[in-house]
Amino acid sequence: xxNINGKVYAMNxxxxxxxxxxxxxxxxxxxxxxxxxxxxxLINLSFIEFARWVVVPRQRFPYLGNGQVKEDLxxxxxxxxxxxxxxxxQYIDAFSAVLSNGLNLVWRWSEKFPGSxxxxxxxxxxxxxxxxxxxxxxxxxxxxxxxxxxAHIVQASLDSLVQRAPNCTPEEFRxxxxxxxxxxxxHLGDTGEAPVIF
Amino acid sequence: xxxxxxxxxxxxxxxxxxxxxxxxxxxHFEDSARARALVGRLLPVITTxxxxxxxxxxxxxxxxxxxxxxxxxxLPEATLLSFPVEFLQGMKDRAxxxxxxxxxxxxxxxxxxxxxxxxxxxxxxxxxxxxxxxxCSQIQALMQETGGAMQLAWQDAAAIMDDGxxxxxxxxxxxDGFGNPDYLGVERSTQPGQGKLMPDGTWAPLATxxxxxxxxxxxxxxxxxxxxxxLACNGTFMVYRKLHQNLATFRAYLEERxxxxxxxxxxxxxKFIGRWRDGTPVELSPDWPDPAxxxxxxxxxxxxxxxxxxxxxxxIGAHVRRVHPRDAFGFNGRLIDRRRITRRGLPYGRPxxxxxxxxxxxxxxxxxxALNASLSRQFEFVQQQWIEYGNxxxxxxxxxxxxxxxxxxxxxxxxxxxxxxxxxxxxxxxPNFVELRGGDYFFLPSITALGMIAMGLVDPR
Numbered sequence: 260x261x262n263i264n265g266k267v268y269a270m271n272x273x274x275x276x277x278x279x280x281x282x283x284x285x286x287x288x289x290x291x292x293x294x295x296x297x298x299x300x301l302i303n304l305s306f307i308e309f310a311r312w313v314v315v316p317r318q319r320f321p322y323l324g325n326g327q328v329k330e331d332l333x334x335x336x337x338x339x340x341x342x343x344x345x346x347x348x349q350y351i352d353a354f355s356a357v358l359s360n361g362l363n364l365v366w367r368w369s370e371k372f373p374g375s376x377x378x379x380x381x382x383x384x385x386x387x388x389x390x391x392x393x394x395x396x397x398x399x400x401x402x403x404x405x406x407x408x409x410a411h412i413v414q415a416s417l418d419s420l421v422q423r424a425p426n427c428t429p430e431e432f433r434x435x436x437x438x439x440x441x442x443x444x445x446h447l448g449d450t451g452e453a454p455v456i457f
Numbered sequence: 458x459x460x461x462x463x464x465x466x467x468x469x470x471x472x473x474x475x476x477x478x479x480x481x482x483x484x485h486f487e488d489s490a491r492a493r494a495l496v497g498r499l500l501p502v503i504t505t506x507x508x509x510x511x512x513x514x515x516x517x518x519x520x521x522x523x524x525x526x527x528x529x530x531x532l533p534e535a536t537l538l539s540f541p542v543e544f545l546q547g548m549k550d551r552a553x554x555x556x557x558x559x560x561x562x563x564x565x566x567x568x569x570x571x572x573x574x575x576x577x578x579x580x581x582x583x584x585x586x587x588x589x590x591x592x593c594s595q596i597q598a599l600m601q602e603t604g605g606a607m608q609l610a611w612q613d614a615a616a617i618m619d620d621g622x623x624x625x626x627x628x629x630x631x632x633d634g635f636g637n638p639d640y641l642g643v644e645r646s647t648q649p650g651q652g653k654l655m656p657d658g659t660w661a662p663l664a665t666x667x668x669x670x671x672x673x674x675x676x677x678x679x680x681x682x683x684x685x686x687x688l689a690c691n692g693t694f695m696v697y698r699k700l701h702q703n704l705a706t707f708r709a710y711l712e713e714r715x716x717x718x719x720x721x722x723x724x725x726x727x728k729f730i731g732r733w734r735d736g737t738p739v740e741l742s743p744d745w746p747d748p749a750x751x752x753x754x755x756x757x758x759x760x761x762x763x764x765x766x767x768x769x770x771x772x773i774g775a776h777v778r779r780v781h782p783r784d785a786f787g788f789n790g791r792l793i794d795r796r797r798i799t800r801r802g803l804p805y806g807r808p809x810x811x812x813x814x815x816x817x818x819x820x821x822x823x824x825x826x827a828l829n830a831s832l833s834r835q836f837e838f839v840q841q842q843w844i845e846y847g848n849x850x851x852x853x854x855x856x857x858x859x860x861x862x863x864x865x866x867x868x869x870x871x872x873x874x875x876x877x878x879x880x881x882x883x884x885x886x887x888p889n890f891v892e893l894r895g896g897d898y899f900f901l902p903s904i905t906a907l908g909m910i911a912m913g914l915v916d917p918r
Binding site for chain 1: 544549554556562648675676677678766767768773786788789791792794795809833837838842845846847848849851852853854855868870872873874875880881883
């Protein structure tokens with residue numbers, strides 16, 4: 260029952276939008292989804308494992324019958340869900356510092372959004388619309404996204420060395436091994452405990 | 458931005474005095490009225506940021522207070538409670554956050570820090586030991602006359618000398634003190650590489666509010682500060698850390714490992730830090746030290762890591778690349794602009810020339826002081842995320858090679874290429890080359906704020 264599981268943080272934020280604005284957001288998402296270059300900044304923030312915005316229309320909230328009172332919702336909702344490594348403050352700071360235009364584009368249609376700069380008001384807003392995580396499973400709580408990407412590189416390089424090795428002369432193996440080390444040398448960080456949260 | 462009011466800012470904040478001798482006094486206040494009287498008498502003695510039109514003075518004096526020290530003046534509760542929480546707690550209570558555990562844990566610190574009696578830091582710098590003594594006697598006389606403070610301890614520090622001339626070397630032999638940040642409005646001979654990286658590749662000063670309270674910071678906001686504004690404005694927060702250096706361990710490790718390293722001992726020493734021991738940035742000159750670069754202010758801090766993502770010139774985990782990553786995290790450096798700190802400090806203890814026997818047990822190290830507007834966002838972040846951890850640099854849990862709290866388990870990868878003199882190399886079983894022996898967080902107020910404290914006129918409103 261926590262937003263934090265080892266090195267990974269799960270953030271959920273839900274913000275109301277006036278229904279006519281939802282269409283604008285859908286158009287923006289359509290564009291962002293089809294022009295990959297517009298996503299590049301978000302992708303380049305290496306401590307973000309995952310980030311997604313989804314529109315939840317006001318008629319699409321679950322209705323289970325069984326005496327559940329039907330609600331007449333006035334707003335559509337924008338759900339933001341992200342998994343990232345590092346501290347909450349670091350994450351919002353980075354968002355505000357390098358993605359402010361993109362964030363404003365997506366969130367400015369939500370009610371009372373103050374803008375992603377200055378960062379203090381933005382943090383207050385996120386804190387207000389964030390919902391804590393009830394259940395959170397992480398396969399590798401001692402690893403970050405960078406650690407996982409590094410592990411894949413090390414594994415692939417090792418597999419290829421192993422494949423080559425049986426047919427190598429000692430001289431060829433020396434050269435193959437050196438190449439292997441150079442392939443993995445920037446990907447050898449240890450995994451382990453996350454720093455203390457502050 | 459117009460010039461800052463330099464006469465209202467303590468000189469220690471605006472400039473590294475570059476005076477080779479120092480003594481840091483640690484004071485305890487026993488009575489608020491007498492302590493205020495002492496601050497009042499000290500006011501004309503405190504060195505401000507005013508320009509030295511008549512040359513450098515013989516000595517300087519500056520003062521800063523712990524939260525307990527401010528409380529000892531009987532400042533209003535509303536003011537005392539308005540300080541940021543990390544300053545309220547003090548550095549000892551932040552040990553787990555900072556990775557100050559194991560051998561670096563507070564229970565191993567000098568006795569001075571153990572009973573929470575340090576109320577003030579009084580820093581004296583001088584051109585000679587005699588000048589420091591003279592200033593010290595003057596201040597001690599004021600302490601006696603007013604009965605305002607008890608001196609708990611002092612720490613002497615001094616530049617390491619070469620034939621009687623001060624150098625900027627520290628005990629491991631590295632030339633130190635490059636690249637403090639530039640700030641808007643702070644008059645200083647600036648050089649490229651010291652501020653923030655701009656999209657066109659030039660360097661610009663950081664916002665004043667990254668250093669001083671009361672001014673806009675890099676996010677365009679006023680830094681979190683105590684009330685009233687006039688108490689905070691032109692002040693800053695200071696970290697004091699006494700860092701013991703295990704010289705014998707360092708030399709033995711370097712010698713033993715470099716015996717297996719194709720680039721040789723000096724190159725391995727350079728790879729540890731990211732600078733050759735004479736100060737040449739490895740990124741600019743990966744194969745040999747180049748005094749011409751060191752002496753050229755347009756070059757010695759003017760480099761980036763964008764063209765070296767694999768660390769084959771400057772290792773990804775090298776000390777200077779970790780603590781000032783420049784553009785290494787992409788986004789043209791914008792992720793690091795709010796994590797910069799201004800460093801002050803000098804070595805302490807007897808220097809041991811190369812080749813002479815050294816021991817870890819001798820009292821020797823560096824007094825590290827850092828100035829920043831936000832202890833948590835700047836110093837604590839750098840200490841936790843970039844020194845004691847490595848994810849931002851894609852280094853997993855690996856710690857800073859030089860000052861990490863390794864406990865014998867540390868690892869440092871020297872990235873290399875196919876050449877025989879720059880091979881990839883693994884340094885394992887890293888010991889603690891540096892150990893923390895104590896310190897605290899201090900508030901370094903403006904001259905106006907010192908006056909208000911002295912007169913007991915702090916009004917939180």
